[in-house]
Amino acid sequence: MLKFIRHNFDGMDGVEIYPIISLVLFFIVFVTMFIIVMNISKKRIDEVSHLPLEDDTKNKEDNHE
Amino acid sequence: MEKEQFYYDNKIVKMFLSATILWGIVGMLVGLTVALLFVFPGLLEFAGSDNAISWLSFGRLRPLHTNAVIFAFVGNGIFTGVYYSTQRLLKTRMFNDNLSRINFWGWQLIIVAAAITLPLGFTSTKEYAELEWPIDIAVVLVWVVFGINLIGTILKRRQRHIYVAIWFYIATLVTIAVLYIFNNLELPVTAFKSYSVYAGVQDAMVQWWYGHNAVAFFLTTPILGLMYYFVPKVANRPVYSYRLSIVHFWSLIFIYIWAGPHHLLYTALPGWAQNLGTVFSVMLIFPSWGGMINGLLTLRGAWDKVREDPVLKFFVVAITGYGMATFEGPMLSFKNVNAIGHYTDWIIGHVHIGALAWNGFLIAGMIYWLATKLWKTELYSQKLANVHFWIGTLGILFYAIPLYVAGFTQALMWKEFNPDGTLVYGNFLETVTKIIPMYAMRAVGGTLYLTGFILLAYNIIKTAKAGSAVEDELAEAAPLKKISGKRIAGEAWHTWLERRTVLFSILTTVAILIGGMVEIVPLILVKSNVPTIASVKPYTPLELEGRDIYMREGCNNCHSQMIRPFRSEVARYGEYSKAGEFVYDHPFLWGSRRTGPDLHRIGGKYNDNWHFNHMMDPRSTSPGSIMPRYTWIIKNDLNASDIEAKMKGLVTLGVPYSDKEIANAKQSIVEQANTIETNLRQDPEFVKNFGDSNIQNKEIVALIAYLQRLGTDIKVDSNTATAIK
Numbered sequence: 204m205l206k207f208i209r210h211n212f213d214g215m216d217g218v219e220i221y222p223i224i225s226l227v228l229f230f231i232v233f234v235t236m237f238i239i240v241m242n243i244s245k246k247r248i249d250e251v252s253h254l255p256l257e258d259d260t261k262n263k264e265d266n267h268e
Numbered sequence: 269m270e271k272e273q274f275y276y277d278n279k280i281v282k283m284f285l286s287a288t289i290l291w292g293i294v295g296m297l298v299g300l301t302v303a304l305l306f307v308f309p310g311l312l313e314f315a316g317s318d319n320a321i322s323w324l325s326f327g328r329l330r331p332l333h334t335n336a337v338i339f340a341f342v343g344n345g346i347f348t349g350v351y352y353s354t355q356r357l358l359k360t361r362m363f364n365d366n367l368s369r370i371n372f373w374g375w376q377l378i379i380v381a382a383a384i385t386l387p388l389g390f391t392s393t394k395e396y397a398e399l400e401w402p403i404d405i406a407v408v409l410v411w412v413v414f415g416i417n418l419i420g421t422i423l424k425r426r427q428r429h430i431y432v433a434i435w436f437y438i439a440t441l442v443t444i445a446v447l448y449i450f451n452n453l454e455l456p457v458t459a460f461k462s463y464s465v466y467a468g469v470q471d472a473m474v475q476w477w478y479g480h481n482a483v484a485f486f487l488t489t490p491i492l493g494l495m496y497y498f499v500p501k502v503a504n505r506p507v508y509s510y511r512l513s514i515v516h517f518w519s520l521i522f523i524y525i526w527a528g529p530h531h532l533l534y535t536a537l538p539g540w541a542q543n544l545g546t547v548f549s550v551m552l553i554f555p556s557w558g559g560m561i562n563g564l565l566t567l568r569g570a571w572d573k574v575r576e577d578p579v580l581k582f583f584v585v586a587i588t589g590y591g592m593a594t595f596e597g598p599m600l601s602f603k604n605v606n607a608i609g610h611y612t613d614w615i616i617g618h619v620h621i622g623a624l625a626w627n628g629f630l631i632a633g634m635i636y637w638l639a640t641k642l643w644k645t646e647l648y649s650q651k652l653a654n655v656h657f658w659i660g661t662l663g664i665l666f667y668a669i670p671l672y673v674a675g676f677t678q679a680l681m682w683k684e685f686n687p688d689g690t691l692v693y694g695n696f697l698e699t700v701t702k703i704i705p706m707y708a709m710r711a712v713g714g715t716l717y718l719t720g721f722i723l724l725a726y727n728i729i730k731t732a733k734a735g736s737a738v739e740d741e742l743a744e745a746a747p748l749k750k751i752s753g754k755r756i757a758g759e760a761w762h763t764w765l766e767r768r769t770v771l772f773s774i775l776t777t778v779a780i781l782i783g784g785m786v787e788i789v790p791l792i793l794v795k796s797n798v799p800t801i802a803s804v805k806p807y808t809p810l811e812l813e814g815r816d817i818y819m820r821e822g823c824n825n826c827h828s829q830m831i832r833p834f835r836s837e838v839a840r841y842g843e844y845s846k847a848g849e850f851v852y853d854h855p856f857l858w859g860s861r862r863t864g865p866d867l868h869r870i871g872g873k874y875n876d877n878w879h880f881n882h883m884m885d886p887r888s889t890s891p892g893s894i895m896p897r898y899t900w901i902i903k904n905d906l907n908a909s910d911i912e913a914k915m916k917g918l919v920t921l922g923v924p925y926s927d928k929e930i931a932n933a934k935q936s937i938v939e940q941a942n943t944i945e946t947n948l949r950q951d952p953e954f955v956k957n958f959g960d961s962n963i964q965n966k967e968i969v970a971l972i973a974y975l976q977r978l979g980t981d982i983k984v985d986s987n988t989a990t991a992i993k
Binding site: 236239248249253261 | 273276353356357359427429431433496497500501504505506507510511514515518519741742743744745760761762763766
């Protein structure tokens with residue numbers, strides 16, 4: 204698969220570092236994201252994920268669930 | 269804290285819901301009509317075959333179908349769901365009732381304007397952005413109204429944390445605004461005519477950055493928002509993983525925006541941009557499938573409900589369709605797969621999995637469920653909804669599978685060589701007539717799907733009649749207590765972000781801008797990305813008029829102008845297309861589907877008479893052709909009164925017409941038209957039938973001039989090269 208991409212860099216010197224940089228960047232971003240997401244407490248997650256299920260309407264007709 | 273009472277605006281939801289159903293039927297009917305034109309090219313020649321009706325020709329109806337389905341059907345469907353769920357998720361009425369009404373009526377007016385102008389031939393030809401500049405401005409205004417209304421509602425909410433569905437709505441709002449404005453930057457030359465400010469390769473890049481992300485941020489992110497609200501709501505259980513939804517959201521919006529160039533693989537777009545597009549398109553499968561899994565697994569432990577509730581059935585097929593389409597997308601972005609799929613019906617099949625299953629079924633499920641809530645009654649007929657589900661599903665299969673077969677068949681025929689090195693199917697038409705039965709089956713699939721949708725309309729009307737609408741629904745919730753804008757102790761970072769809506773929107777904007785900037789800015793600023801070719805000259809005034817006719821008739825809907833550097837294409841069409849050949853093309857006309865052959869090197873391939881007869885009746889020169897007749901181009905006088913304005917406009921955009929050329933434009937038109945007329949007179953048949961009809965004043969000569977010019981700038985070069993040898 205890389206054969207499609209590698210030729211772009213054939214004529215350039217000193218670009219080997221860029222793929223490494225992008226890999227590291229992406230790695231950091233996703234690991235950070237993972238940490239951030241895992242940091243949220245279970246209780247909090249339960250609370251927010253139940254948001255669509257809350258029903259605060261006051262109509263009497265609306266009880267045929 | 270004491271609770272406040274307030275009313276949800278159900279009326280606006282109902283209005284959008286009705287519009288969704290109405291435009292859904294219209295959009296699908298137009299779709300079915302154009303599908304039938306593949307099988308019966310003469311279907312709409314109501315005024316006789318010598319009198320084809322311009323506004324009923326395929327090239328003008330196809331954009332009407334795509335725009336109607338995307339912006340009228342799905343657009344209204346999105347607004348329906350957004351207006352319903354936003355109010356409930358934020359526990360408040362919409363920010364301003366008047367803005368809601370302006371959003372609704374403005375959007376409908378735009379649709380009507382599109383439905384009138386597109387068949388009349390007012391088009392910018394850029395796919396899914398065909399509307400001409402006055403309507404573009406209206407779209408932006410209405411979108412701003414929607415934006416103020418949405419943000420205003422978020423700001424006056426009674427629920428501190430904005431739920432994941434709302435994030436997707438915010439991403440939609442911001443990104444569509446950015447995309448729409450940048451892709452539609454055009455210079456008006458008359459009241460209903462404009463030229464794209466970008467040319468050739470750059471225009472193509474901006475267009476597909478838009479085109480791809482219109483799919484992403486108009487047909488995907490808002491629908492995902494609806495999924496995150498309605499699937500849990502209907503199944504009555506929370507989303508499978510809220511954590512996954514956070515990862516899903518950020519990675520999806522960040523990666524999506526880079527993927528546009530996969531629409532331009534093997535074209536004259538610089539290789540680095542193509543490869544960037546491929547890499548990000550392949551990565552895209554992870555967030556896409558993350559979302560799909562999150563949607564499907566929300567139903568874990570509730571599969572018994574799926575058996576009984578038609579709404580959930582629609583949702584399951586919709587999400588599965590999303591999974592299929594987002595698997596296919598990355599696969600088609602591999603260059604070697606794209607080499608087969610691009611320009612074929614495979615792509616049409618692919619997008620319809622997205623349109624019919626993912627968008628159409630999610631909206632259908634939502635409509636059935638909303639009807640019971642809005643009219644406070646049971647659905648008129650569960651049975652009918654089930655029938656809709658089954659014939660709709662069958663319709664999707666009957667639509668997509670024949671087109672997959674057609675796509676592969678045609679691609680393989682295009683590429684097949686004889687042992688002596690010549691093409692087996694040298695005549696393009698053979699590869700078209702071969703797949704006509706597939707087109708017929710596709711029309712059957714479309715009919716099934718439309719029938720199902722009409723059942724939905726009937727079912728909803730009956731439900732509405734039986735129920736009683738509550739236009740303002742009473743609700744109560746506690747108002748928000750003021751708390752610090754800073755993170756409070758123990759508050760996770762993303763939890764904090766979820767209540768900082770302005771910051772959230774800014775970060776979203778940053779995420780979507782990065783990819784677009786990296787791809788587009790170098791292409792526009794770095795000159796060496798588009799090598800110029802000395803022999804490439806601007807079009808003559810007559811050719812320019814011809815090009816405008818080509819655009820008006822939507823020829824680009826069926827004919828590409830981009831020969832890929834493959835042996836099979838060079839053998840069939842001639843030298844492959846170079847980036848430098850398109851530097852005066854405002855807009856680019858590369859096309860995306862070859863229902864007919866590529867036209868980039870059509871210039872000089874046939875004589876003027878061939879083109880004349882071909883436009884008059886394509887079947888006379890090419891038996892079995894499914895191209896429409898363009899008799900009106902032969903009858904209509906060429907109106908070149910705006911030629912100076914057009915040329916001046918192009919000068920502003922960088923096309924080097926001299927003042928003298930502009931001043932002599934009309935004279936130049938007469939001269940070039942007379943030459944073509946003289947050429948045409950060499951055919952005695954022409955003299956017999958059209959000898960007295962002043963053909964040099966007709967639109968056809970401009971079109972012939974343009975077609976004969978296409979691709980010849982560098983052909984001249986190679987001829988001289990051979991001569992020197």
